[in-house]
Amino acid sequence: KQEVTQIPAALSVPEGENLVLNCSFTDSAIYNLQWFRQDPGKGLTSLLLIQSSQREQTSGRLNASLDKSSGRSTLYIAASQPGDSATYLCAVWGNDYKLSFGAGTTVTVRA
Amino acid sequence: DGGITQSPKYLFRKEGQNVTLSCEQNLNHDAMYWYRQDPGQGLRLIYYSQIVNDFQKGDIAEGYSVSREKKESFPLTVTSAQKNPTAFYLCASSKRDTIYEQYFGPGTRLTVT
Numbered sequence: 001k002q003e004v005t006q007i008p009a010a011l012s013v014p015e016g017e018n019l020v021l022n023c024s025f026t027d028s029a030i031y032n033l034q035w036f037r038q039d040p041g042k043g044l045t046s047l048l049l050i051q052s053s054q055r056e057q058t059s060g061r062l063n064a065s066l067d068k069s070s071g072r073s074t075l076y077i078a079a080s081q082p083g084d085s086a087t088y089l090c091a092v093w094g095n096d097y098k099l100s101f102g103a104g105t106t107v108t109v110r111a
Numbered sequence: 112d113g114g115i116t117q118s119p120k121y122l123f124r125k126e127g128q129n130v131t132l133s134c135e136q137n138l139n140h141d142a143m144y145w146y147r148q149d150p151g152q153g154l155r156l157i158y159y160s161q162i163v164n165d166f167q168k169g170d171i172a173e174g175y176s177v178s179r180e181k182k183e184s185f186p187l188t189v190t191s192a193q194k195n196p197t198a199f200y201l202c203a204s205s206k207r208d209t210i211y212e213q214y215f216g217p218g219t220r221l222t223v224t
Binding site for chain 2: 004032034036042043091093097098102103104
């Protein structure tokens, strides 16, 4: 059974600092990996999707890397802003076409 | 606008009552999913459906039931058999082609007292 771990569970940084969020998974036979953002009491918003054949994906200040062989992905957020405060979830698509989620990293960016 | 709608946003029920949560999508996606989210935990899959008139149990299906009579709709019933029904419920959908990407609705917070 796929296990997805996100470290750290919570992170607090001053505005302007770069954020590094880690995700690890136990079964490297994945189809895709998705990073999501969740604001309190809201649904999930897809940030980035990395296909298993890709090494990284970028969107604006966000960059996500994928090392399938070691079972790791990292989400980088450059020059953080208070509006980046949220919970970030990593999820991997298995070959059974289901997502397995990590518990998330809750980020607070202090103004 | 294309998207996923869930209603209601907040739902309150007495213990012992069944309750049905609505999920509708106009993205023309084949697959739909129901998740449960509890504080401090990741999302857990309740049921999923890859096509109309077919659905499979997820990791925590006990006490829940679903139907998929239309492509656009995937309602979830929380029955009185569910021991701890108070939670945040999220519906999602995805296409079934070479790139799987999941999209989520805004969620329904169910409180059972």
